[in-house]
Amino acid sequence: MSIRSFAGIAVFALAASSHAADPMADAEMMKLASASGCLTCHSIESGKPGPNGLAPIGPAWQDVGKQYAGKPGAGEFLTRIVLEGSSPYSSHWKGKVSGLSMPPNAVAITEGNARRLVDWILALGR
Numbered sequence: 153m154s155i156r157s158f159a160g161i162a163v164f165a166l167a168a169s170s171h172a173a174d175p176m177a178d179a180e181m182m183k184l185a186s187a188s189g190c191l192t193c194h195s196i197e198s199g200k201p202g203p204n205g206l207a208p209i210g211p212a213w214q215d216v217g218k219q220y221a222g223k224p225g226a227g228e229f230l231t232r233i234v235l236e237g238s239s240p241y242s243s244h245w246k247g248k249v250s251g252l253s254m255p256p257n258a259v260a261i262t263e264g265n266a267r268r269l270v271d272w273i274l275a276l277g278r
């Protein structure tokens with residue numbers, strides 16, 4: 153593990169401990185998600201409809217957290233998908249969301265911040 157990623161985890165652990173009670177109410181993560189454009193397509197809580205009452209464009213992050221929490225390597229796996237986008241030919245959320253695939257977000261967010269959001273998303277499913 154590089155010093156940089158270790159420092160990232162330390163910072164995350166610190167941030168997480170100050171908001172330990174309710175991960176859903178993490179204002180810092182909400183701000184990062186909003187500034188990175190994620191919330192155009194994702195809601196945090198499950199069960200929220202998308203525009204026009206259709207299925208949401210992307211899966212609610214609570215559902216993503218439930219789907220992947222506890223799976224080994226989920227953090228790296230999801231960070232890659234967030235940065236590079238997903239393939240419309242192998243949708244992981246087919247039938248549950250109205251978007252076919254996620255465009256690459258690497259233009260809007262750094263790898264470190266993508267990982268911070270993914271770690272938060274995974275914590276939402278616990």
Ligand code: HEC
Pocket residue numbers: 185188189190191192193194209210211216230233234238239242243244245246249250251252253254255257260261266269270273
């Ligand atoms: C233009 C719409 C859009 C934006 C913007 C967007 N997403 Fe997504 N996202 C999607 C869709 C659609 C899916 C479902 C893809 C699938 O079915 O495989 C998805 C899936 C995901 C998943 C689950 C991946 C999987 O394979 O299960 C994560 C995690 C995620 N997004 C995080 C983010 C983060 C973090 C951001 C902001 C940096 C972001 N998304 C921005 C549309 C978007």
